Amino acid sequence: MSDFLPQRSALIFQFEEHLARTRYSSTASKRYLAVAGHFLKYIEGLHMSIDAVQPSHVTKYLTRELRQFSRRHGRAPVSVDHWRGSHTAGVHQFLQCVVGPWPPSATAGSPNGAYRQALCAEYAQWLRERRGLAAETISERTAEAGRFLSWYGERNKTGTLSSVAIADVDAYLQSRAPSLRRVSRKGVAQRMRCFLRFAYATGTTERDFALCVMAPTLYAFESIPSALSPDQVDAVMQTSRNDQSPKGLRDYAILLLLATYGLRAGEITRLQLNDIDWRADRIFVRHTKTGSQSILPLMPAVGEALLAYLRRGRPKTDVREIFIRMRAPYRRFESGSSLYTLTRRRLDAAGVQPDGKRGPHAFRHARAVSLLRDGTPMKIIGDVLGHRSASSTSVYLKLATEDLRDVALDIPGRTQEEQT
Known part of the structure; x- marks a missing residue:
């Protein structure tokens, strides 16, 4: 058993450095290091190298630890799910650090x-x-x-x-x-x-x-995309602005980018620190869907929200993306879909219950409609939204059908009374 001690110490030290580098809190670090130490002793008892660990070994370890907890305390944990989740997270974080991607794909070896x-x-x-x-x-x-x-x-x-x-x-x-x-x-x-x-x-x-391959037929203007009304957008922004917590500062900046520019969620999650030109008041956007790029003016309200988040909300980290998760390990959002829960939570907090979509795209649609109602040419709207073709932009006309009454053509040969 003594042969395992140097290896155990080296692995624990490696894990400790990882937790410090990724800025875990001291409480979480102590808990994860303790779990990692117990798990290493369990693996040593099986005379197994850390590289040979499989998910089944983790399951057996957790079962054994839960049984020992009950023997020591004469009862089960207050919340078995919380206990299991905490211990599982500690083991997985440890194995990700010293082994690599974990847990391994269940079918990768088949x-x-x-x-x-x-x-x-x-x-x-x-x-x-x-x-x-x-x-x-x-x-x-x-x-x-x-x-x-x-x-x-x-x-x-x-x-x-x-x-x-x-x-x-x-x-x-x-x-x-x-x-x-x-x-x-x-x-x-x-x-x-x-x-x-x-x-x-x-x-x-x-x-x-x-x-x-057979596909259903879709007709032009068959479906109508959902969009938030201006009052709904204002309500969400006001409620979010009142939350001055680190998470609130982050969420408000994200929502402001959605509402001001109509960006796609993936374009926001991919924004990096060097994409903001503070001297020239510009923001550089990579459009994820089309592969094109845009340079947009950095509006004062957006700039102030970003600065507030960067100064008082964003944890210290080496990650280059602007928006990151609020709990260690501090990583960027994996994809634009990660913003769905964030957006829905803020809609619920504002008491906004839209009939259609409740994710980031509802803000994008709302921005498109507001530009249409302001008389912005379709080409410019397409450029702002990062569309490659005019047909992609014209779909938003369906959301402004009431506005089309203002541009109705006169019918030749009929009086004004007859037309009405």
């Missing part, structure tokens, strides 16, 4: 999992090099391909697409359909067509099954 990962990686490269698509679009399409491959692998012994048939494609689309609206089902069909074209072009399948 034949189907390895095949799926390799094919999705090849697909992503094909989308990037052959199609020239934006990173966000590539992520969406590879995610759909991964879902299909996982679904197919569970139903096919070979695990590969060598024997895929039209019936398999139809069955997958049917399995996805019940929980989706028609526009979403069309999106799934389009992503599947793209993946199946890739599979045929690269010889993965012998037939181009993309031609067999």
Whole structure:
């Protein structure tokens, strides 16, 4: 057992440095270090190296620790879920530090999992090099391909697409359909067509099954995107501005970026410190969906909100993204979807209950409508929103149908009374 002591000390020291570097609180650091020490002793008792640890070992360790807690205290923890969550977090953070990504993918080691990962990686490269698509679009399409491959692998012994048939494609689309609206089902069909074209072009399948994918028909101006009213936006902004906590300062700055510029959530989460030109009062935006770039004026209210957050709300960290999570480890938001909960929480706090979407895009739609009502040309609105084509911008006309009455054309040959 003494042979393990130097290794244990080195690993604990490595973990301690990691916790300090990522600025965990002293309380959390002590708890995680204690859990890591107990877990290392457990692994040593199994005469196992840390690299050989599997999720099953963590599960068995937690079961043993819970049993020992009950013996020591004569009772179970006040909250078993809280106890288990705290200990699990400590073990996972430790293993992420000394081993790498943890917990490992449940299917990465299986034949189907390895095949799926390799094919999705090849697909992503094909989308990037052959199609020239934006990173966000590539992520969406590879995610759909991964879902299909996982679904197919569970139903096919070979695990590969060598024997895929039209019936398999139809069955997958049917399995996805019940929980989706028609526009979403069309999106799934389009992503599947793209993946199946890739599979045929690269010889993965012998037939181009993309031609067999059926999608629902959508009509022009069929669906109306939801948007917050000006009064709702003002209510959310006022309530958020009153919260001067670090999280409140961060959330207010994010909401102001949404409401002022109509940015996509992913564009906000990717903003970096050097994207703000304080001397020239400009903000540099990378449009995640189109791959284009914009330079927008830094409005005074936005600048003040950003400064307040940077000075009094943002934890000290080496992360270059402006907006980061408020609990250690201080990391950037993984994606734009991370802002959905934040936005919904602020809507609820303001007592705003919109009929449609309640995420960041509701602010984007509201900004588009406000620009339309101010008489801003469609081309400029498209540039502000980062649209590549005019058709992407024209969809917002559906939200301002009442305003179209002001530009109604006179009908030749009829009097004003007849027209009314």
